[in-house]
Amino acid sequence: MILFTDFGPSGLYTGQMLAYLADRVPSVPVIDWLDDAPRQNPKAAAYLLAAYSAVFPAGSVFLAVVDPGVGSDRPPAAVSAGGKWFVGPANGLFEIIQRRTPDSAAHEITWRPGRLSRTFHGRDLFAPVAGSLAAGESVEMEQRPPDWARRPDWPDDLAEIVYIDSFGNAITGIRAGTIDGEIELTVKRRYVDHAETYSRVPPGEPFWYENSNGLVEIAVNRGSAAERFDLGIGSPVGLGG
Numbered sequence: 001m002i003l004f005t006d007f008g009p010s011g012l013y014t015g016q017m018l019a020y021l022a023d024r025v026p027s028v029p030v031i032d033w034l035d036d037a038p039r040q041n042p043k044a045a046a047y048l049l050a051a052y053s054a055v056f057p058a059g060s061v062f063l064a065v066v067d068p069g070v071g072s073d074r075p076p077a078a079v080s081a082g083g084k085w086f087v088g089p090a091n092g093l094f095e096i097i098q099r100r101t102p103d104s105a106a107h108e109i110t111w112r113p114g115r116l117s118r119t120f121h122g123r124d125l126f127a128p129v130a131g132s133l134a135a136g137e138s139v140e141m142e143q144r145p146p147d148w149a150r151r152p153d154w155p156d157d158l159a160e161i162v163y164i165d166s167f168g169n170a171i172t173g174i175r176a177g178t179i180d181g182e183i184e185l186t187v188k189r190r191y192v193d194h195a196e197t198y199s200r201v202p203p204g205e206p207f208w209y210e211n212s213n214g215l216v217e218i219a220v221n222r223g224s225a226a227e228r229f230d231l232g233i234g235s236p237v238g239l240g241g
Contacts, residue, residue, distance in 0.1 A: 001021065001028055001030045001061045001062075001063060001131070002031045002053075002060055002061070002062045002063070003017065003032045003033055003034070003064075004033055004034050004037055004045075004049055004053075004064040004065070004066075005034070005035050005037060005063075005064070006035075006036065006037040006041075006045065007035050007065070008035060008036060013120070014032060014035050016120075017063070018030060021127055021131050024127075024128065024131045025132075025134060025135045027135070028131065028135055037049070037066050037163075038163065038233045039233075040066070040068040041068075041234070042091045042092045043092055043151075044158070044163075044173065045064075045162070046092055046093050046094065046095050046096045046097070046151075047157075047158045047162050047173030047215075048163050048171070049062075049097065050097045050100060051214060051215050053084070053086075053097065054213070056084065058082065058084060059083060060085070061084070061087065061133050061134040062087065062088075063088070063122075063126055063130040064087065064093055064094070065088050065121075065122040065126055066088070066091075067088065067089040067093075067121065067122070068091075069089065069091055070118075070119055070120070074089055074091050075089075075109075075149060076088075076089060076109040076121065076125055076129075077089065077090035077094065077107065077108060077109065077149065078106075078107045078109055078133065079094045079097065079098060079104060080103075080104065080105050080107070081101035081105075082104075085130070085133045085134075087109075087126050087130040087133065088126055089121070089126075090106070090108070090149035092150075092151040095151045096154075099156070105143055106144045106148050107141040107144060108142050109125070109129055109139065109140070109141045110141055111129065111139055111141065112125070129141075157174045157175055158172070158173025158174065159238070159239060160172065160233075160234050160235060160236055161218075161231050161232065161233055162233065164226045164231065164232070167219075168220070168225055168228075169219045169224075170217065170219075170225045170226055170231045170235070171211065171215050171217045172215060172216045172218070172237050173215070174215060175215060175216075176209075176214055176215060176216050177210075177214065179216070181194060181210075185208050185216070185218065185238060186237070186239075186240075187206075187218060187231070187235070187238070188229045188230065192207060193208070194207065194208055195208075197209065198219065198221045199221075201221050202221065203222045204221065204223055205220065206218065206220045206223075206225060206228055206229075207219060207220075207221070218231075218237070
């Protein structure tokens with residue numbers, strides 16, 4: 001099982017989910033994959049999750065929680081796509097995965113635990129469901145139509161920053177294969193040229209490249225693109241001059 005959350009690297013939340021899973025499904029290995037997904041931003045997180053979950057094998061179960069609407073009427077979902085399960089809120093977090101996976105199917109989770117807190121569905125609802133699926137157990141849920149809880153107004157590729165790593169590299173929601181490989185990007189009114197690797201540009205020089213998961217990433221050789229351009233999640237990226 002794979003955890004994808006915006007809970008952050010410290011605090012109480014991830015540990016509580018891991019403790020539950022260790023008790024409930026001790027035979028299922030759990031990878032605490034990403035705990036700094038775009039905070040309270042299901043839209044940005046959707047593009048990141050779609051790109052990076054692709055490297056995991058069929059049979060994987062993702063416990064994905066970026067859920068600013070927890071406690072509202074947003075439904076809980078379990079999406080099957082490409083032989084994988086994605087469990088979490090039906091708030092657009094799985095939109096891009098569904099859009100890019102022809103065999104995807106969305107299910108509304110109808111099972112409820114005996115105790116369900118209003119603010120921590122990650123522990124009380126999503127973790128038990130993901131644990132059951134990972135253990136090969138059945139879960140009470142109902143398949144919904146293809147347009148259920150979808151976000152058709154979201155673009156196929158998001159021309160914004162969706163993640164900034166510890167080096168200050170800025171990952172966009174744009175698949176590199178969808179744009180001209182020699183195009184100039186514009187970031188904060190500055191042009192950024194393409195280069196294949198860091199070694200192709202001088203130290204201190206910004207550039208963009210196709211990262212190892214196929215997304216357009218903006219970097220500075222031996223520097224921080226986030227600091228150079230004052231970037232954050234949601235910062236726009238222009239395509240071409």
